[in-house]
Amino acid sequence: YRTLIALRQRHPALRQGETFKMKSVNRAVLPYLRAADDELLLIVNNLRDEATNDYGLTLETGPLTPGQRYQIQPVWGDGPFAEVTADAKGGFKSYQPTAAIGPGQTLIVALQPIP
Numbered sequence: 001y002r003t004l005i006a007l008r009q010r011h012p013a014l015r016q017g018e019t020f021k022m023k024s025v026n027r028a029v030l031p032y033l034r035a036a037d038d039e040l041l042l043i044v045n046n047l048r049d050e051a052t053n054d055y056g057l058t059l060e061t062g063p064l065t066p067g068q069r070y071q072i073q074p075v076w077g078d079g080p081f082a083e084v085t086a087d088a089k090g091g092f093k094s095y096q097p098t099a100a101i102g103p104g105q106t107l108i109v110a111l112q113p114i115p
Contacts, residue, residue: 007076007108013039020062025094026055029101035063040111041075046101053100059091066090069114072097076108083114 008014017036024031028048034041040063046052064070064086072081081097097109 011039011041011075011110012036013041018063020059023058023060024055026052028052029055029057031055031057033059033062040064040070042072042097042107042109042111044097044101044107046103046105049103051100051102051105055101056094056096058093058095061089062086062091064090064092064111065113070111071114073110073112074108075110076106081109084111 013034013036015036017034020033020035022031022033028046029052030045030047032043034043044055044057066086066088069083069085071083072079074081079098084092084095086092097107101107
Protein backbone atom coordinates (compact mmCIF):
# COMPACT_ATOMS: atom_id res chain seq x y z
CA TYR A 1 0.00 0.00 0.00
CA ARG A 2 2.99 2.35 0.48
CA THR A 3 3.63 2.22 -3.24
CA LEU A 4 0.07 3.38 -3.91
CA ILE A 5 0.34 6.19 -1.37
CA ALA A 6 3.59 7.37 -2.99
CA LEU A 7 1.92 7.20 -6.41
CA ARG A 8 -0.94 9.36 -5.16
CA GLN A 9 1.52 11.89 -3.72
CA ARG A 10 3.44 12.17 -7.03
CA HIS A 11 0.33 12.77 -9.17
CA PRO A 12 -1.95 15.75 -8.42
CA ALA A 13 -4.70 14.31 -10.64
CA LEU A 14 -5.05 11.39 -8.21
CA ARG A 15 -5.54 13.72 -5.24
CA GLN A 16 -7.59 16.59 -6.62
CA GLY A 17 -9.13 17.80 -9.82
CA GLU A 18 -12.00 16.59 -11.90
CA THR A 19 -13.15 13.08 -12.80
CA PHE A 20 -14.51 12.43 -16.29
CA LYS A 21 -16.66 9.33 -16.66
CA MET A 22 -15.98 7.16 -19.66
CA LYS A 23 -17.51 4.17 -21.39
CA SER A 24 -16.05 0.89 -22.56
CA VAL A 25 -17.49 -1.61 -25.02
CA ASN A 26 -16.66 -4.22 -22.37
CA ARG A 27 -18.91 -4.00 -19.29
CA ALA A 28 -16.17 -5.55 -17.13
CA VAL A 29 -13.82 -2.62 -17.83
CA LEU A 30 -14.18 0.52 -15.70
CA PRO A 31 -12.39 3.54 -17.22
CA TYR A 32 -12.22 7.17 -16.16
CA LEU A 33 -10.05 10.22 -16.73
CA ARG A 34 -8.66 12.42 -13.96
CA ALA A 35 -7.56 15.99 -14.72
CA ALA A 36 -5.76 18.45 -12.44
CA ASP A 37 -3.55 21.40 -13.32
CA ASP A 38 -1.47 20.25 -16.31
CA GLU A 39 -1.89 16.54 -15.64
CA LEU A 40 -4.25 14.11 -17.38
CA LEU A 41 -4.41 10.54 -16.13
CA LEU A 42 -6.38 7.71 -17.73
CA ILE A 43 -7.29 4.92 -15.32
CA VAL A 44 -8.56 1.61 -16.71
CA ASN A 45 -9.68 -1.24 -14.46
CA ASN A 46 -10.36 -4.78 -15.69
CA LEU A 47 -12.83 -6.14 -13.13
CA ARG A 48 -12.78 -9.69 -14.49
CA ASP A 49 -10.51 -12.58 -13.58
CA GLU A 50 -9.58 -13.03 -17.25
CA ALA A 51 -7.68 -10.86 -19.69
CA THR A 52 -9.54 -8.82 -22.29
CA ASN A 53 -8.47 -7.46 -25.66
CA ASP A 54 -11.83 -5.92 -26.59
CA TYR A 55 -12.36 -2.86 -24.42
CA GLY A 56 -12.56 0.23 -26.68
CA LEU A 57 -12.83 3.37 -24.54
CA THR A 58 -14.95 6.44 -25.25
CA LEU A 59 -14.76 9.84 -23.60
CA GLU A 60 -17.77 11.75 -24.98
CA THR A 61 -16.58 15.19 -23.85
CA GLY A 62 -13.46 16.00 -21.92
CA PRO A 63 -10.58 18.30 -21.08
CA LEU A 64 -8.35 17.35 -24.03
CA THR A 65 -7.44 19.97 -26.63
CA PRO A 66 -9.44 19.26 -29.82
CA GLY A 67 -7.21 17.91 -32.60
CA GLN A 68 -4.22 17.49 -30.26
CA ARG A 69 -2.25 14.23 -30.36
CA TYR A 70 -1.23 12.77 -27.00
CA GLN A 71 1.55 10.35 -26.21
CA ILE A 72 0.99 7.88 -23.43
CA GLN A 73 3.42 7.52 -20.54
CA PRO A 74 3.07 4.65 -18.07
CA VAL A 75 2.33 5.48 -14.44
CA TRP A 76 1.09 2.05 -13.30
CA GLY A 77 1.22 -0.90 -15.71
CA ASP A 78 3.14 -1.90 -18.81
CA GLY A 79 2.91 -0.96 -22.51
CA PRO A 80 3.52 -0.53 -25.32
CA PHE A 81 0.91 2.21 -25.56
CA ALA A 82 -0.86 3.71 -28.56
CA GLU A 83 -1.12 7.49 -28.85
CA VAL A 84 -4.55 9.12 -29.02
CA THR A 85 -5.91 12.19 -30.81
CA ALA A 86 -8.63 14.30 -29.19
CA ASP A 87 -11.83 14.85 -31.15
CA ALA A 88 -13.76 18.14 -31.45
CA LYS A 89 -15.37 17.65 -28.01
CA GLY A 90 -12.09 17.10 -26.18
CA GLY A 91 -12.62 13.35 -25.95
CA PHE A 92 -12.05 10.25 -28.09
CA LYS A 93 -13.85 7.14 -29.32
CA SER A 94 -12.95 3.44 -29.41
CA TYR A 95 -9.46 4.00 -27.99
CA GLN A 96 -7.41 1.13 -26.54
CA PRO A 97 -4.12 2.20 -24.95
CA THR A 98 -2.81 -1.39 -24.99
CA ALA A 99 -3.67 -4.52 -26.95
CA ALA A 100 -4.98 -6.25 -23.83
CA ILE A 101 -5.56 -5.75 -20.11
CA GLY A 102 -4.72 -8.61 -17.77
CA PRO A 103 -7.09 -10.22 -15.28
CA GLY A 104 -7.87 -7.81 -12.43
CA GLN A 105 -5.34 -5.34 -13.82
CA THR A 106 -5.44 -1.60 -13.23
CA LEU A 107 -3.68 0.55 -15.78
CA ILE A 108 -2.80 4.20 -15.10
CA VAL A 109 -1.27 6.27 -17.89
CA ALA A 110 -0.49 9.96 -18.34
CA LEU A 111 -1.62 11.71 -21.53
CA GLN A 112 1.00 14.21 -22.64
CA PRO A 113 0.55 16.56 -25.63
CA ILE A 114 2.85 15.89 -28.57
CA PRO A 115 4.40 19.20 -29.71
